[in-house]
Amino acid sequence: MKLYANHRKNNKKKKKKKKFTQVHVVYQISMAAGFKTAEPLEYHRSFLKENCRPDGRELGEFRITTLNIGSISTAHGSALVKIGNTTVICGIKGELASPPNDAPNNGYIVPNVDLPPLCSSKFRPGAPGEQAQAASQFMADIIESSEIILKEDLCIEKGKLCWVLYCDMMCLDYDGNLLDACVIALLAALKNVQLPEVSINKDTDLAEVNTDKKRRLNIAKHPTASSFVVFDDSIVIVDPTAEEESLSTAMMTVVTDEEDRLCMLHKPGGTSLSGEKLQDCISRAVTRNREISKLINTVIQSVKTHK
């Protein structure tokens, strides 16, 4: 690092003497790229010192979030979310099954997060890795904790028939902050679900599906996630890119619902965080919830008006 600092000093001297030429600009840019490759942590620190980040964002600023609802016509509900480059698509398929024995008037929600080798060189083909499995468990925990859908709503006939909702989330482009994107995709896709009406014929005891009549799910809560990473044990930044994630010393995801209650405070280790920093993160998560609710409502409205 010192070597580089000296180098830059010399460079400045040259700048004063020489006139600013095009060759010089190219040299400067390639130097910055070299700095980034050789000392990625120092590179990020030099930005964080000025309260900004390499992509021009402030510390508490999310990347641009875009949402498309109903992207997969063959699924019962679907949504595509982009947070910056990170892209997650969620498809929901409903199937009929018999309810669990211990809870005869409940249905099932089965989330799964897939990180295919397509989305990043970090992931290899074959059995899902630790990150994918942990993300799947995280989504299952959110569904359980926030009660996004009441499982009783998925029951058709007590002890006989219920819906199983398979919620498959697939990452198409991994550039950090996977969990936030998954939660938005899941919520938007659930709001998009239209299930055909099913009744049990009393005479034959078989299920009859009426595809003409469709009903929407009753979404009880609207949870959203906000992820943070900690740099150098003290600087907290929101919505990390893949590079920021790999350089950070700790990660944390806060999930809140529209009543500002916490559904999840997930911090899988890393350096410790003080109470005040935690409080700041929670406040940021609460405002993020408002932003995302607004986004989902606008997209649903625009889908309705286009029909």
Added chain:
Amino acid sequence: MKSRLLGSTMEVDGQSTLSLREFGCEQNLLSRPDGSASFVQGDTSVLAGVYGPAEVKVSKEIYDRATLEVVIQPKVGLAGVKERAREQCVRETCEAALLSTLHPRSSLSLVLQVVHDDGSLLSCSLNAACMALMDAGLPMGCLFCGVTCAIDPDGLIITDPTAQQEKNSRAVMTFAIDSAQRRVMMSSTKGSFSVNELQQCIAVSQRASEKIFQFYRDSVRRRYSKTL
């Protein structure tokens, strides 16, 4: 080399009591691993073994620090997605506490065997992990302990709940607290709760961590008082 902490109660904020079940710990009970410990919290019991620093597979080698691998074996059946999520929590907590830069390009592996689960399993795993790492003599920046809090339907905070208490509660939170600054290293929650409840649970956990660190100290002292 066994040591025990009897269940004790302590008032917190005048409204909830801080009580931990009977704790027990035994270090260096297995011969093959470089460090081992069993940790008992009431009826919950976890056995931990640490191997390393040893040679690392080239594909897992990290050039500037040791590679830590954590495996959690459930009592029955094969490890599933739930164990994977727990492994991630334990691994990242240990990574933050260990000074792994002192052993670059080497491997550390921590194996946790669940002996019995009667609630607060994640915190018991963390405690067993910390004691095993200590027994292995690995350099650490600080110690850590796990504390589980449950909020019952009346809003009372129960520390170190049993499986039944966890089932009846509306929220369960597990924190890892570091010994240096008593701050939250790891957090894993279930159920929904308000910000105020979270802050209370963190405060209770920090108090409970004092007791657990004292227990660590006592059990290590007892162990070495016999050998020295």
